[in-house]
Amino acid sequence: MVDKSSRAIGAVRQSFAPWNDPSARPLIRFEGVTKRFSDAVAVDSVTLDVYENEFFCLLGPSGCGKSTLMRMLAGFEEPSGGRILLGGEDLAGVPPYERPVNMMFQSYALFPHMSVEKNVAFGLKQEGLPKDVIAARVAEMLKLVQMERFAARKPHQLSGGQRQRVALARALAKKPKVLLLDEPLGALDKKLREETQFELMDIQIELGTTFIMVTHDQEEAMTMADRIAVMDAGRLVQVATPGEIYEQPRNRFVADFVGDVNIVDGTVTGREPSGLWRIAAPGAAGPLAVDDPDESLDPGQAVAVAVRPEKMTVSRERPEGENAFEGEVWDIGYLGDWTVYRIRLDDGRILRVTRANTTRFVERPIDLEERVFIGFLPDAAVILSS
Known part of the structure; x- marks a missing residue:
């Protein structure tokens, strides 16, 4: 078995990883936070740390509690139990306008009668800042989001992507410690959304502001976040980097929710001296061999073997190996x-x-109704026991 302890899981984008430092103190801490609406539990005993300068994502299906968790941080909802700390201070009783947090809504919520420049300046004027300070800050924000040329336009004169940039500039103008993004790219078309993802990442790194984003779009979360918290039915299911979430899902829900996956049910038959687990799976040409570090499996235990589609091969000839x-x-x-x-x-x-199409032409392409073999390497699969 190959020693995986010294190998990174997924692409490593930067060395920033304060969650791995025992001495690092989180900027935001949710301690056993619960939120009930009548008899319904929207958030169920969530404990979570978010660090300064982190781009963090709350990911999950509709109704999982991710937006409620973010609204409690913003001050729009009060926890039914537990507490939320920001910079070590309990936010209980602190109104939204006194929290060093700003929120960018999916609808953008721009003032239609105001120009781009006045929209960005609005929050600064509410704070009573001097005119020269406001002008300099607005100019800085418009330059940051590349909207200087559109300062005099009204929101209805802008494209969806441009309105999104204005909303971002307005949200950042007050220099919040934390920027909350509620489905920020949902109104954009696919190509513009992909471009904007990288722009948001660059802006976040340049400013060093902590971003917390809520989305149900797995690809968006995987692209942008330093870490992802996958939620289901009000609970945290797994908190990890995008690579760990994708390559080492904690359970069947995470494997199935994040990306495409093949899940094959089977039964553990034993473990080889090499460390490979043997799994008997209906429909397989023989016992499956899986390289998984889990030491807690027992012969006869029902498990599932998860393999991503891109890690499988398809051919007319039976592949080497037993899988x-x-x-x-x-x-x-x-x-x-x-x-x-x-x-x-x-x-x-x-x-x-x-299968990646690495060439323009394919000799003898595999066609419909052909008999084929599917194979995968032992270290391409993950064993799921729940």
Whole structure:
């Protein structure tokens, strides 16, 4: 078995990782926070730390409690139990306008009768700052979001992406310690959303402001966040870096929610001296061999083997090794950079395999209704016991 202790999981974007430093103090701490609405529990005993300068994401399906958690931090909702600390101080009883936190809403909420410049200046004027300070700060923010040329325009004269930039500039103008982003890119088209993701990351790094984003878009969270908290039914399911969330999901929910995955149910039959677990799985050509560091599995235990589609191969010949399935090509989706194959096994189950299109031409392309083999390496899979 290959020693994984010295290997990074996923792409490493920067060395910033205060959560791995036992001496680091979090900027924000949720301590056993619960929120009830009548008999419904929206947030259930959440304990979570967020560090200064971190781009943090709350990810989960609709109704999982992520927006409620952020609204409690902003002061728009009060916890039913537990407490929220910012910079070591309890926020209980502190009104929203006195918290060093600002929020950018999905709707942007720009004032339609005001120019871009006046929209950005609004919060600064409310604080009674001198005119020269306001003018300098507005100019700085418009330059940051590349909207200097549009200072005199009204919101209705701007595109969706431009309105998003104005809303961001207004939210950052007061120099909050924490910026809260509620589905910030939901109104943008796919291509503009992808471009804006990287722009937001660059702005966050340049300013050093702590960003907390709420989204149900897995790709958005994976692209932008330093860490992701996956939520389900008001609880935290897993908190980790994007690479760890994707490559080492804690349970079946995380594996299935974040990205595409093939999940095969099976039973542990034992462990080899090399460290590989043996899993008996219906439909497989033989016992599956999985390189997983989990030491707690027992023979006879029911588990699931999760493999991402891009880590599987599809071919006309049986692959080397023991991890093989045989089936028929049921569907083919050509996406340009990738081709997606849906393979129907003899027992009716469908497995997905993706193949990168690295060349323009393919000799003897695999076609519909062909009999093919699917394979994967032992270290490509993860064993899920829950």
